[in-house]
Amino acid sequence: MGADYIFATARIRSMEKKLLTSEQFRTMAESKNIDDVLKVLQDAGYGTEGNAIKADNYESVLKQAERDLFAEIRELSKENPLFNIFSYQEDYHNIKVLLKAEALGVDRRDILMGNGTIEPDKMAIYVNERNKMELTEYMGQALDEAIDNHARTKDPQAIDFICDKYCFLDIRRTAEESGNEFVQEYVKLWIDTVNVKTFARVRKMKQPWSYFSDVFVPGGNVDLQPFLKGYEEDYKQAAVSFEPYAVHDAVSEGGESIEKNGTFTLLEKLCDNLLMDHVREAKHITFGVEPLVAFLVSRQMEIKCIRILMTGKQAGMDPAVIMERMRETYE
Numbered sequence: 001m002g003a004d005y006i007f008a009t010a011r012i013r014s015m016e017k018k019l020l021t022s023e024q025f026r027t028m029a030e031s032k033n034i035d036d037v038l039k040v041l042q043d044a045g046y047g048t049e050g051n052a053i054k055a056d057n058y059e060s061v062l063k064q065a066e067r068d069l070f071a072e073i074r075e076l077s078k079e080n081p082l083f084n085i086f087s088y089q090e091d092y093h094n095i096k097v098l099l100k101a102e103a104l105g106v107d108r109r110d111i112l113m114g115n116g117t118i119e120p121d122k123m124a125i126y127v128n129e130r131n132k133m134e135l136t137e138y139m140g141q142a143l144d145e146a147i148d149n150h151a152r153t154k155d156p157q158a159i160d161f162i163c164d165k166y167c168f169l170d171i172r173r174t175a176e177e178s179g180n181e182f183v184q185e186y187v188k189l190w191i192d193t194v195n196v197k198t199f200a201r202v203r204k205m206k207q208p209w210s211y212f213s214d215v216f217v218p219g220g221n222v223d224l225q226p227f228l229k230g231y232e233e234d235y236k237q238a239a240v241s242f243e244p245y246a247v248h249d250a251v252s253e254g255g256e257s258i259e260k261n262g263t264f265t266l267l268e269k270l271c272d273n274l275l276m277d278h279v280r281e282a283k284h285i286t287f288g289v290e291p292l293v294a295f296l297v298s299r300q301m302e303i304k305c306i307r308i309l310m311t312g313k314q315a316g317m318d319p320a321v322i323m324e325r326m327r328e329t330y331e
Contacts, residue, residue, distance in 0.1 A: 008076040009287035012295045018045050020302055021331045028309055029319040037313065041306065058310050062303050070115045073296050082178040082289060084117050085171045085187065086296055091116035091123065091139065092167035098127040099146055099159050138173070142166035157205070161198060161215035168194060172219040182290045186278050191220035192247045193271035199227050200258055200267055221245055235259055246274055265325060276301060276328045298330035305329075
């Protein structure tokens with residue numbers, strides 16, 4: 001299968017050269033002139049001659065960059081279904097939006113996302129009509145469970161947790177069907193980070209253990225037991241149960257930040273950095289699907305960092321604070 005990706009890998013290696021480095025992000029964070037920041041982003045491929053990136057349109061430019069990214073990866077991979085693992089999140093985001101809007105009696109199709117496996121307009125029809133024939137089996141289960149749970153509890157956050165759980169069941173299924181070890185290990189780690197973030201949020205909500213166990217996503221490297229052991233403890237004690245796993249520092253340091261500052265910022269950053277650590281392994285693969293996966297993840301993380309940067313610059317945030325929130329780059 002790797003030999004099928006000789007051209008695609010060569011193309012990706014060329015595109016990698018335009019990925020922004022941590023030093024470039026630091027320079028932009030410290031820049032006094034927003035035009036200098038925008039010039040760096042333009043040179044990195046954000047915006048076009050007819051639609052240059054500006055301080056007041058950067059979000060629309062980033063969304064277009066995401067659409068272009070997915071289109072290019074689909075073309076280079078010859079529509080390999082493996083890459084659905086990166087599209088399912090947008091499908092499930094749309095399910096969440098549609099169900100919450102329905103509960104509130106409002107129309108929020110304006111915030112539906114377009115890089116899923118199902119077109120937003122079609123997803124709106126399927127959800128509104130409860131038509132599960134065109135959905136994956138897990139999407140159908142998420143729809144049923146979220147509707148039932150909300151009818152009983154009126155808790156909109158439960159819709160998020162339930163959809164996230166089934167989203168990663170779809171992602172895990174697709175990764176297993178691919179037979180690619182690099183992707184399977186990435187997904188296991190990804191699931192671990194999702195469970196750690198859910199663990200922290202459910203604790204913050206002061207929900208009982210049973211609530212977390214219902215939304216826990218199986219299939220990661222960390223099973224339910226370490227979460228159970230640490231559920232009633234402070235994060236320093238809870239982290240002991242996670243010592244054998246890659247997410248240990250995220251639980252320990254991220255959890256301590258939650259207890260001290262009440263913010264999830266550090267936890268989310270540490271989880272994202274773990275995923276970047278994994279995809280860097282693709283640098284050593286001569287050709288195959290792995291470099292495409294790594295580039296897609298890296299470019300998405302770069303776009304997240306640009307949003308952090310631009311939000312911070314427009315808010316007049318100290319450069320050091322902006323850099324504290326930055327994720328690791330692919331360099």
